[in-house]
Amino acid sequence: MSDHLGLELCPPPSDLKAEYETLFTSDCLHFLHQFISTFEGEVDQVLSLRVSKKAHLDQTGELPGFRQDTAHIRSDPNWTVPPVPPRLQKRHVDIGDLAPCDSQRFIKALQSPAQGIQVDFDDGNCPTFHNQIKGIHNVWKAVHNQFPNVPHISKAPILMLRPRAWNMVEHNMMVEGRQVPGPLFDFGLLMFHFGKTLFENKSGPFFYLSKVESFMEARLWNKIFVWTQHKLGLSVGTIKATVLIENVLAAFEMEEIVYELREHSAGLNCGIWDYSASFVNKFGHRKAFMLPDRSKYVNMEKRFLRSYMDLLVQTCHRRGALATGGMAALLLPHDTQSQAYKTVLDTVTRLKLLEIKAGVDGFMVYDLNLIKPMQKLFQMHTESENQLQQLRKDVVVTSTDLLSMPSGGVTLNGLRYNIAVGVLFINAWLSGKGHFFYRGQVEDSATAEISRSQVWQWIRHRTRLEDDGRVVNRQMVAALVTVVTLELSVSCSSDRAKQQLQTAADMFLEMVLKRDFPAFITTFLSEDLTFLNKFNPRRTNSPHSKL
Structure with missing residues (x-):
């Protein structure tokens, strides 16, 4: 778009010029300009509300609770959400963390028997300009049935599109002289190109909304939905x-949150690691909220997490909305006859059965080989497409339940594990990838978030190790980062790879030693000069000739 229209877009990556041309048409750019201009100010407002809420909690020492000014919404038994479309009624097993820029995995997911695919531009994706264009174009190919040997979009697993969260910025587009909010860039492109086609094929448009912190943020998303549907000629509630x-x-x-979205609500989802990390984000400086070693003491059976899941199921089902659980990150070994295979399958089965018995209507897996066993698990323990009839009237959750930290301490093994996950995640980002594999499971920004959060908090409170009573401090963590990085470097294939891993280790150490807690690891990384210089074209380049 020409400068007088206020939109600037960086040139395409050299290997994606055709994809760029397909997506960034003149009509699309006009739509994006109007859309982003309409809502970017309100995105700033919700981010400011987060800051002011955090400052209030810090200054007063107060704890969150159920709001009095919205009690009438919770106490009114008469409102419900409309039933979701037929293709969303059965949500047993979705594939999670699927960055659509990974064409091979995306095609395999489309060929799979899963109910849905979390098409992930957020936690499992590294948002380079290349990855965003490639990922959105791959969705274009799926929606327009351009992939060979893949079912028609009306028959393939449903696409649950997950744009970036509010905190993320798209560095390669500017509107009225400002870089645009990442979620508006993603959502605008996805809806402009696929909204009508998905609706016509009774397969969407369906979305996951990440890292929402309040009903005011849900209200903004609802306004975005209403505006977009009007502009594209779609009915409200599509x-x-x-x-x-x-x-x-x-x-x-x-x-x-459900109330604000009402006709646009497909329910709520609960997951363990981003949610656990948010306690450090909001209360990490308070010793009463010291989160113990996650690998030993934190799981969905603990009071604060079990209460959260039970309340989520009760809330959704009371209002006729679907409740879904988190993602199984474990990977099945290739040898189906091995004891290791049986152990992993038994572990996933036990944890997911806990969610099914709590009343969830579905959950996610990363490993495609877990789809059929988990679908069978649902069939064995449920009687219909979903569990909306499980109203969970037995559940009574208090503020104390939601804020009760699990007991337990810190172990050297847990500290080393968190360091490894944090360093390897940053290393993955420096390689343009949003997730990686470590010790038999997939790791992404959610596990990196809890890992670096715990290390920061343990240093802050000078926590003692269970192993030998040593204090977790700057010197110990710096020494362990060096040791762990040296161990990880053994698998590096070149000196350049070793140098990149060392850069990742330095960035991790910088983050966990900061005086003030960085709110999101992804924001920290995406604004770091190392990332910007490596993956984003210089803003001084001339705009594309069409603009």
Whole structure:
């Protein structure tokens, strides 16, 4: 778009010029300019609300609770959400963390028997300009049935599109002289190109909404949906969205979040690691909220997490909305006859059966080989497409339940594990990847978030190791980062790879030693000069000739 229209877009990556031309048409750019201009100010407002809420909690020492000013919404038994479309009624097993820029995995997912695919531009994706263009274009190919040997979009697993969260910025587009919010860039492109086609094929448009912290943020998303549907000639309620409750503050406003979305609600989702990390984000400086070693003491059976899941199921089912659980990150060994295979399958089965018995209507897996065993598990323990009839009237969750930290300490093994995950995640980002594999499971920004959060918090509170009573401090962590990085470097294939791993280790150490807690690891990384210089074209380049 020409400068007088206020939109600037960086040139395409050299290997994606055709894909760029397909996506960034003149009509699309006009739409994006109007869309982003309409809502970027309100995105700033919700981010400011987060800052002011955090400052209030810090200054007063207060704890969150169920809001009094919205009690009438929670106490009104008469409102419900409309039933979701037929293709969303059965949500047993979705494939999670699927970055659509990974064409091979995306095709395999489309060929799989899963109910849905979390098409992930957020946690499992590294948002380079290349990855965003490649990923959105791959969605274009799927929606327009351009992939060979893949079912028609009306028959393939449903696409649950997950744009970036509010905190992320798209560095390669500017509107009115400002870089645009990442979620507006992603959502605008996805809806402009696929909204009508998905609707016509009774397969969408369906979304996951990441890292929502309050009902005011849900209200903004609802306004975005209404505006977009009007502009594209779609009826109100065409868009359906599942909100991921990944923040402790949002847990106290779940009913209000569903209420704000109403005709656009496809329910809520609960997951363990981003949610656990949010306690450090909001209360990490308070010793009462010291989160113990996650690998030893934190799981969905603990009071604070079990209460959160039970409340989420009760809230959704009371209002006729679907409740879904988190993602199984474990990977099945290739040898199906091995004891290791049986152990992994038994572990996943036990954890997911806990969610099914709590009343969830579905959950995610990363490993495609887990789809059929988990679908069979649902069939064995449920009687219909979903569990909406499980109203969970037995559940009574208090603020104390949601804020009760599990008991336990810190182990050297847990500290080393968190360091390794944090360093390897940053290393993955420096390689243009949003997830990686470590010790038999997939790791992404959610596990990196809890890992670096715990290390920061343990240093902050000078926690003692269970092993030998040593204090976790700057010197210990710096020494362990050096040792762990040296161990990880053994698998590096070149000196350049070793240098990159060392850069990742330096960035990790910088982050966990900061005086003030960086709110999101992804924001920290995406704004770092190392990332910007490596993956984003210089803003001084001339705009594309069409603009």
